[in-house]
Amino acid sequence: MPLPLTAEDRLHLKTLQPQIAASPKGRGQLIPLLQMAQKALGYLPDEALSLVADHLAVTRSEVYGVASFYNQFRFNPPGKNPVKVCMGTACHVRGGEIILENFERKLEIREGETTEDREFSIERVACVGCCALAPVALVGETLHGHMAPSKVEGLVLRVRLEKEKAEREAAHS
Amino acid sequence: MARIQAAYRILADEARTRREQFDQSSLPKIHIGMATCGIASGALETKAAFETALADRGIDAHVHTVGCVGHCYAEPVVVIDYPDSGFPPILYPEVTPGKAKMLVKLFLEEGDPRFEHIMGATVENEMIPSVMEFARFSREKRVVMDRCGRIDPEQIHEYIADGGYGALAKALCGTPEAVIAEIEAAGLRGRGGAGFPTARKWRTARAAKGSDKWVVCNADEGDPGAYMDRTLLESNPHQVIEGMIIAAMAVGASRGLFYVRAEYPLAVRILTAAVEQAREMGFLGADILGSGLDFDIDLFQGSGAFVCGEETALIRSVEGYRGMPRHRPPYPVERGLDGRPTVINNVKTLATVPPIVDKGADWFRGIGTADSPGTAVFSVVGNVTHPGLVEIPMGVTLRELIFDICGGIPNKKKFKAVQIGGPSGGCLSAEFLDTPVDFDALTRVGAMMGSGGMVVMDEDCCMVDVSRFFLDFTQKESCGKCTFCRIGTRHLLDILRRLTRGEGREGDLEQLETLSRAVKQGSLCGLGKTAPNPVLTSLAYFRDEYEAHIKEGRCPGRTCRTLTAFYIDLDKCARGCDACVGCCPVEAVFTTSNRKKGIDQQLCVKCGECMVACPPDYDAVVKISPAALAPVIERPAEKKTEN
Amino acid sequence: MITLTADNRTIQAREGSSVLSACLSAGIYIPHLCWLEADAPADAPAACRLCLVEIEGFREPVAACVVTVENGMTVHTGTETVRRLQKTALKLLLSVHRVDCKHCPANKACALQNIAKFLGTGLGCKPFERVLKEPDVDSRHPVLDYYPNRCVLCGICVRVCRQRHQRPLLSFARRGFETVVGCFDADPVAAADCMSCRACLESCPTGALVQRTVVKG
Known part of the structure; x- marks a missing residue:
């Protein structure tokens, strides 16, 4: 089942609506519009598909058909710290799959899923182009080269600790 | 004619003046490589460290961001040109923020270039050995990547000052037919994989009926392990844009499109800015350089589907549909985007055009081999000492490329195989090391130039697993339209998965071969037609490995995890050390009663961490296949390991 | 009209039509699943890969639905290579097919049954293993x-x-x-x-x- 929209999602949808309405029409706009929607929300909930479908006067079925063809588009929200494990050839040869498994084990989710607290999600990505640093993983925007299974726990812990620290500070101020 | 040259000369003079001011300034210049690979290795932090250190010490210097030089193993790469120091420009590898601070203090302030950190001088001189003494530098021949790492990709005047857009001005002074004839005489073949003659494509498009023709630059580089197109767009976008304008002039196109992967945000950003700058300078838009040519370029971000590298699928996706290929003919040069004649060229092909127009077909023919003139850009990665991007003349042998230029196999391991051309390519064994790198020689031995991805594998790699890896990729990336590719690749993958799990059966190899051939013959597009190549080549050259998996349950590369086990050699294990216990992510390593260590085979996930962690003095962790050969050490029941 | 040879017979076809349509009109059956009669050679999806034929002068077997007829063309619809590929394609399709004809509304009017009969194969998919999708029915469509x-x-x-x-x-x-x-x-x-x-x-x-x-x- 798709996760329900958060208040934040609704806000993003609201800002997205006029952006889409102001965009040019025409079938060739379908993918750029989907990219715009995903940029705003981080994923494509049904409501976003509808916005695009209505703007281009096509069915949502048609829009979903196109969106579900491409790797870029996702239909469940990513975590605040998306973990992207590189599955390029060089990373594979140097054990990328083991890194992926370790993230899955530590976060107790599978690739393509998001943790319930929406903190983390895991996905495999094709080559990020840092083959000399293989195996490579991205946590959020930060790239971690020469990954090792034993580094996984530390990375996850660091993010969780930083979050706790931020919450504590927020509570104090 | 004169008008075009005059218009260009004004722009060129202005750009050159600006560049000369910069070059002749006596201030120290710090050039930092800032393409994605550099940034991933910390170039942003390095740049910030230089800036802070310069400010702290009150030193005036230019911090100059450039693209990627291709030496990924040495990133972040920094060149410091400090004329007043008396030293030539010096290239430093692996410049961490700490090293940056140190260099500001010791070199820029005190004049000591710190020889121990130097890779070499970038020019020949009497004081410091030049980088040209390394094969990695001297054996390269740069045509496409010539300016990468030398100029700031976000400053069009740096490209122009280096002669950029001169080829365009020259081409515009002649006829389209003359341009095509020059490209034909040069023998340029498409750098996207198959090596189709570029001039023939252009000529067909020129002859095709219809207005509003398109030129599309295919930068949908999806091969896992190849990133030269991205690097080129990030390091020198204008050379590609210039090639595209020349192509447009040659075929009579009025509209251009860059099809770039959305996964390449930096390339998208740099390219967008570059197109904008080219427009401002009058290289794009109406009446380019007063020649009467109208041409402009848009950008389309590809949404991540490997199959969209195929021309007809690429077109469908730009039109807003599922990127499913269709049968050719009709070819896009006749019926392409929006039904208009469309030339689709790879990034490297287009980047090769300006140098050919500039220096002539004979110059180009002087590089490479008779049937494959010019250079090839490879991303050489995997188990190799100096991974990175390498541009070499066609015809260099694999041995020279891997062992001389890229430094061979690290860690005293033996070479096992090289995979060339990514998911469409093949795995070659040591006996093919003397194969020259060119379109036809590689195809003859079952590999293919493909996108230029080259993965070097040492003795610890399993060829069955590598085939599984590539099939896993193509199977996931199959568009699903045609029967052979959609279902055939799935069955191929299922068999390979079974083999890597040690569940191989009699007849599996024959079935792999038969089905592979059927998928090759029966598939609709290039993806399906080439998807079985990694399987077929590895079956041909490494059949014994496949057989070992089936008959002995043994993985010769000790990679397939169900067939492999780790154990601790008790004769070598030192009691006092707990390195392996601490690093195990699943607490499979335990301490025995005499304080030596053992591995719980039930819990072990075979990540190999303990093997890395075990100090080289002991070297007690052993990897073995078949798994049953690992001696069983009982876990002591009374005590858990962690307290 | 265009004159070509198919399986050693001289046949006539309308200009611009596909080899598949020409053969079918002449009573030469070529298995096919994805082709519609109105499809011109440039528009046929060529997805099912069952209508593969060998044409002299072509290096590889080619889908008959995407080749435009030409005068003097020589087509072979039943060579060993063609039949082998067709059987493989059919088996691949059957390997993802729940063969439960008794409960299927298409029973006796099913294209797969007909093609299997024509090719002289059963409805088995050996040596491929059967891989089925979950769930068996998708009811999202309104009717x-x-x-x-x-x-x-x-x-x-x-x-x-x-x-x-x-x-x-x-x-x-x-x-x-x-x-x-x-x-x-x-x-x-x-x-x-x-x-x-x-x-x-x-x-x-x-x-x-x-x-x-x-x-x-």
């Missing part, structure tokens, strides 16, 4: 049930829906092995349209689309 394990993804339903309706409800979704046909927009207004149209139901060669007996409330 139709879709059976992914009967579908051969010929795409005819999607195409006829597109031809008949400005805003077609049917579409392909997902990619590769996971590709399905479906409707992802349960718009009840459209349902009425579907009841009167039925074009997709009637054109499905394998009974993958079935009218639901109880319409969703």
